[in-house]
Amino acid sequence: MLIVMKVDATESDIADVVAVIEELGLKAHPMPGAQRTAIGITGNQGTVDTTRFENMPGVAEAIKVSKPYKLITLDLRPEKTIVRVGDATIGGDELAIIAGPCAIESHAQAFAIAETVRRSGARFFRGGAFKPRTSPYAFQGLGEEGLKILAEVRETYGLKIVTEALDESSVDLVERYADMIQIGARSMQNFSLLRRVGRSRLPVLLKRGLSAMLDEWLLAAEYIMAEGNYQVVLCERGVRTFAQHTRNTLDLAAIPAVRRISHLPVIIDPSHGTGKNYMVTPLARAGVAVGADGLIIEVHDQPERALSDGAQALTLEQYDRLVDEVRAIREVITPAAVS
Ligand code: PEP
Ligand code: MN
DSSP states (O other), X not given: XXXXXXXXXXXXXXXXXXXXXHXXXXXXXXXXXXXXXXXXXXXXXXXXXXXXXXXXTTEEEEEOOOSSOSSSBTTTOOSOOOEEETTEEESSSSOEEEEEOSBOOOHHHHHHHHHHHHHTTOOEEEOXXXXXXXXXXXXXXXXXXXXXXXXXXXXXXXXXXXXXXXXXXXXXXHHXXXXXXXXXXXXXXXXXXXXXXXXXXXXXXXXXXXXXXXXXXXXXXXXXXXXXXXXXEEEEOOBOOSOSSSSSBOOTTHHHHHXXXXXXXXXXXXXXXXXXXXXXXXXXXXHHHTTOSEEEEEBOSSGGGOSSOGGGOBOHHHHHHHHHXXXXXXXXXXXXXXX
16 A cells, blocks of 8 residues: 655644554555655555544545555656666666676786776776676685775775675675666575565665566666665666577666666666677667666676676777767757666
């Protein structure tokens, strides 16, 4: 159920409704909006009696929610969520750019790339310290040492750090060093991990699973929000299809599809979405043109020597050009395309 408060409802009206929800053993999720506050309710197995709330002071309506999601939905929050990562944002006016190597390999590698990322004006630096690799014999990342390098990058360049947590124990470490937790495609339905990051103070970048339907992806976001963390950014990174000309098929239609249902920001990953260097820039342009709130891009100072995902890494020069091109596209698309 969803409770919509009146425009003139007071803080104490809201607190009274929250108290009744909690007395029923349920969780209340107040979402203040530009016009009014709505309160989502989770934790109920069956339906909750709406009449209990209808006559409370400040309540405009109590609505039964028939959809499987309660918190990601525009019914609860008609305005778009702007995720704040320190003084940087995702989902606001500015196109968010998250760039960096697939994996942190060394101090020198990370710094060579971060220098370019900083100069481009991007606010976020990516790089895996814990890598989900198909083979157990492939480079698995530097672990905590990689996180320490990332923390130095933040210190030196002021970039916000986005890095993946593979499991619950790595969340503890990532929280110590980073600014945003990435949940990888392979972990999209690791429900205990989703719950754990739902209890984190850090925002979460939630990648779409390799073969996830839209509902499954949105319900994964719902898991995080149900624990009380509303700072979630969705990331379309391509799904498995029969296509052989790309590593994955980047589903650009996911952007308007998400927009129709959810207030959460959504970004595009054309690196994993194509797997091929020469396709990254064209698909990044397309992602911005369909209204993505940002891009996550893999870039390397020496792609031919990369320890993971070298085939899709842009060179520093290619990355600089991409940033110029996507910013120009963002300038000309109407605000309606991204709202
Ligand atoms: C990555 O960002 O390097 C990564 C492993 O992404 P995904 O989970 O989308 O495959
Ligand atoms: Mn990668």
